[in-house]
Amino acid sequence: MKVFVPGDSAAISVGADDVAAAITKIDSSIEIIRNGSRGALWLETLVEVETPSGRIAYGPVTVQDVSSLFEADFLHGGSHALSLGKTDEISWLANQDRVTFARVGIIDPLSLDAYCAHGGLLGLRKALELSSQALIDEVTDSGLRGRGGAAFPAGIKWRTAAQATSDQKYICCNADEGDSGTFADRMLIEGDPFTLIEGMTIAAIAVGATEGIVYLRSEYPYAIAILQKAIDIARADSWLGKSVLGSAHSFDIQIRVGAGSYVCGEETAMLESIEGKRGVVRAKPPLPAIEGLFGKPTIINNVLTLATVPMILAEGAAVYKARGVGRSLGTQVFQLAGNIARGGIVETAFGITLKELINTYGGGTLTGRPLRAVQIGGPLGAYFSTAQFETSMDYESLIAAGGMLGHGGIVVFDDTVDLAVQAKFAMEFCAIESCGKCTPCRIGSTRGAETIDLIIQGVRVYENKRLLLDLCEVMTDGSLCAMGGLTPMPVKSAMINFSSDFTGAAR
């Protein structure tokens, strides 16, 4: 008898471990699979039972519910107050278009058999048949863009590194997922780590790299443990190592754990950190694809970018790029967070409206109060008002609306939010997390927080708003990296979209 109790951090945080233990305590013969999370976080702990007619879901289950589940004969899909029916038929999940997250929540993350049974390694096997050129063409053709936030075409980056001549090249996976309201990297690593390993291996073959590094933040201890186990399994299975799946390619992966600096998610600061130095941003050029880790050509991609590659290879670029709109092709893994009724992972093709994401999937605010603001793209993303709810969720439309998609995190606020306070928070966040290298970011962020504070206090509001806007220009155009460069985005969007919060009068 198989029961699925997610081993995902989010599920564990609401008691999944206790639930699993309680089930075993009652019937130790039950095989408990610690799958990844399905991403419907408001339903965690989401317990699933495998039945002849498919997996039946119950949730959110707490440890107190376990005995009643047994009483309701949940092992055979028995009816219970927490019954959700067949998992596949939960509309919140069924309506999504899971590509990158196709296996997350479904399989045992550390079962190579399960991985292969669900299409794993098909992409890598295809890649081994292709020339480097053809492989990179396929990725380029798919329209896949960097999911870390910069949205740079992955294929072009790969081509640059492939064309660089060097005795050593590296694949670096950026898993320093520091944006507030984002958790997709973590959930993918915890739920389907082999996909990431496969994606990195394909990238390595494409550019001729032999060493891979996953830069994983220390705040993700479960992800670190799971990924390490997965790497060990892949190595034992001769998938990683001297001869990748029996081919002439050599590739191995190691994990480097970040020490808790937000800016180390910036790619060049990440390289410095991996090299054992202070996490400080490098000036570009040189591009990391030409001169990256230890001065060698280096591909740096986000977890989601790399994890999408196996599917593109397995099913073909055409299948992938059939989704999406304009130049935003394929799917985006949105993460709904903040004051929202139904938070979690929503993977859909680009082009869904903000409104549909927030209302249809998210179900409005958790508090039930009127929704006032939505921040898209992490702490450096813009604040949108409900007036902008028809915005299409794709790279270009969001930029046109004064925002950015970033890593796909969406944080919802109800009508108690004060956007001046949020703007100040953006500057404070920057002041704390700035690497301290370039002056606009190093000093500007502190001055920004001080100036917004004066506006809130009603001190020379007009002059200080003027000064703040000047500062925003200096930071946007003068900063060395996106940290200082994007901090004005939440500030300015708040000032524009919620100008009433910046009058100096108490809200």
Next chain:
Amino acid sequence: MTMIFEPDFGTPASHKLDQVNLEIDGRTITVPADTSIMRAALVAGIDIPKLCSTDSLKAFGSCRLCIIQIDGRNGTPSSCTTPVAEGMKVSTQSEKLDRIRKGVMELYLSDHPADCATGDECEVHGVAKKIGITTSRYTNTETHLDLVKDESNPYFTFDSTECIVCNRCVRACDEVQGTFALTIENRGFEARVSSSGTSFIESECVSCGACVQACPTGALTEKTLLTIGTPTSSVITTCAYCGVGCSFKAEMRGEELVRMVPLKTGGANEGHSCVKGRFAYGYATHTDRITKPMIRAAITDPWKEVSWAEAIAYAADGLKKIQSESGINAIGGITSSRCTNEEVFVVQKMVRAAFGNNNVDTCARVCHSPTGYGLGQTFGTSAGTQDFESVEHSDVIMLIGANPTSAHPVFASRMKKAIRKGAKLIIIDPRVIALVRTPGVVAAHHLQLMPGTNVAVINALAHVIATDGLIKREFVEERCDAQSFSDWEKFISLPENSPEALEASSRVPAGQIRAAAHLFANAKNGSIYYGLGVTEHSQGSTMVMGIANLAMATGNIGRKGVGVNPLRGQNNVQGSCDMGSFPHELSGYRHISNPDTRKIFNDAWGIELQAEPGMRIPNMFDSAIVGEYRGLFVQGEDIAQSDPNTSHVHAALRAMDMVIVQDLFLNETSKFAHVFFPGTSFLEKDGTFTNAERRINRVRPVMKSKIGKSEFDVACELSTAMGYPMSYENSAAIMDEIAATTPTFSGVSFKTLDELGSIQWPCNEANPAGTPTMHIDHFVRGEGQFMKTPYVPTDEKASRKFPLLLTTGRVLSQYNVGAQTRRTANNIWHTEDILDLHESDAQLRGIEDGSWVKLSSRVGETIMKARITDEVPAGVVYTTFHFPESGANVITTDYSDWATNCPEYKVTAVEISPSIKGPGEMIETHISGDPQLDSIIRMANQIAANVPESGAPEIQIAHHLVQFWTPSMIERLQNDVNKAELSPIVLKAIEILLVRN
């Protein structure tokens, strides 16, 4: 005089050959590829504001003032980090750029003192004015203006309130100096420069001054700048410490020296410096300076200040009296490696022309004389083959018996830079010197040999190269003497030279030797650098030849990145040798026996030179003790402290009737002197120094002579008083005479030097701008000569009575006998000589760390403090010789190099024992008997042992004796020696000499 201004082009020059055309502000500019836009603009005279960039450091891109706009590209990139591209169109000025620059500057000004302590020195206010903003709209803000100054370093302050966190200091410490002592602590607004979490004095900082030099504000400032004030004039001159020969701008305010600033265009140092040259110049104006001549009848009398005329007459009369009583050869002189080429040339001329003999030697006798012999024999000239910059092109660097991070710090920084770029390092040294493992550097091999076994190791390395088929035959066939090579190859391939056979002597595992040999031989460019750990041995000359053999066999001569390079100890030791200071050589290393060479000088000087070599320093001491040598002029060298076997030296000095010392200070030698002539410091001299890369640098007077005349005037006056009139209008005239009489200097003049900045000799018609790399197409001697180098263990052996081997060296902050550095604030780092010993040797003798120990050898004993360390292996102890109180040379013996008599400072058998009291009277041994005869016997037998047995060794010995020994020494060898004490080959050589006569 005005201030010398060196422009700062923001980023380092590109060495790319292909040129790129671009347009900046409408002007077409052509620069090498990879040049930054900033540099392209600044070189063309288009100003771009900047704070975090300086052309000695890689672009950083943090200040964001140098932003520009490029047609067809988004944004406002920093011009320092953006390279030029063909056809690029750049704007450095626009409304937007102006707005951002002002905005950035407002941020700087919001956390920077309105009035900086250093005034105009602060670039923040300078740049702010330039972009038209003086105040900031941010008020009542959080700042760092209440941080406390770090005044712990004796020479500079760190005032964090003025710091703009541009990282220039941190980067200079990393990129230029290579010490990595500085860092940035914390993130964001709290990011501050930190000497790694402690005060500067307690940190890893080596006070090289690179951070002070790099700082654009008053955050890192020379204390003298704050106490004396902004300089008003400057003079370019050359440092008077080690043989690196760094160029400095001496910046003055009126008559007062404010600071020494390393010169970016200085060929040797390219803008870098060390604690000594940069800061430790205070001795020049120390109150201990003697500025008036003094005389006395006996060394027990007090000194009497007299006029120059009286002192000169007194000295000349004394010397003349000796010559009338004991013959023309009873007096001589020692030139100084601290003095200029011009001063040295005049002193050796005084000896040869006015004294009428060849009894002139120089302190190089006790340091690099084996270099002269060894490189002379193999390559044909006595000098390093490369310039310093060459090391940056090396793939493998072999460092033998040298500790550059202490003794040649500015060169060490270059070497570390090369290693950080990927060069591999092989260290041959008994001690674990810093370069074995230091930030950014891990030596590929440390061959930790026992002192005295250099030749065993170099032979073993060569053996592997010869027998493993690693010889670069093409090079050898084209460039080297075939017969000598084939003889050498047979010799070196003998099993007795294998690493396995020699492991027992050297204690270096054979496997390590084999690996190191392969690494070196397979390098594209392999270079060898060495110091006194090579020369100051009984086989010093053999080792130099072994090094030369290795370089030739591996084809590492005649281009950038390779070569054989002695790291010279003193500022002008190369020059003093070049100038004819050795008793057997005239300037330009021409033997005194050559009639053509003598004719040049006989004609120029109107004299008749003696055709035979004069006395070396140790010969002088030996002869003095037996009463044959009675008068000595010694300039700028404290032989009583620095020469080995102090008892012997003191006995010799005591035996003399007229000792004339010329120096800045009363010293150990002047205790035995009858005449004291005050000397001039480098800040008062006008002339040239020649550094270890043969670079002739100008030394220019920064202040008036404190003795009222030039130092060369004193030698001229003494010479004149002796009956040979001599005078020069100025130093330039002396250089003209050097050039006229010395082929390798024929193109050198002060005028050319002032035009070119510096010149590496040979400089003549063929090489009018000098010669950075020697032996490019052929060796100076024609074909490279391989020399057989049999390993002969030194007679100085560890015994039951003296079971440990003592070796000596220097520390960073002190210099040689300490006459200069002990009179500066450098004492804060090193206040006494310390004996380093291994824990096992300490435990065996009940010695605790920091306790007093008695150190004794067969010639003397002294007391110093012990330091237990793993920097020396068991069986080896180490100390420095900077302080007269500790008298390290009371311990060292008069054993010396077989070919040149360079003392064997680096190996002395000693014993140590705990001592309850600190240093008191040094215990000297009584010198009795006939030390001259003893020396003659030992030296003759030593030569015999070192000459290879095959190929008529007696002829080689006879030839050697005629070339380097005085006629009277040869005579004593023939007549006075008990023949039973001589080796049979020496006896054969004597027969040859008799026949010849």
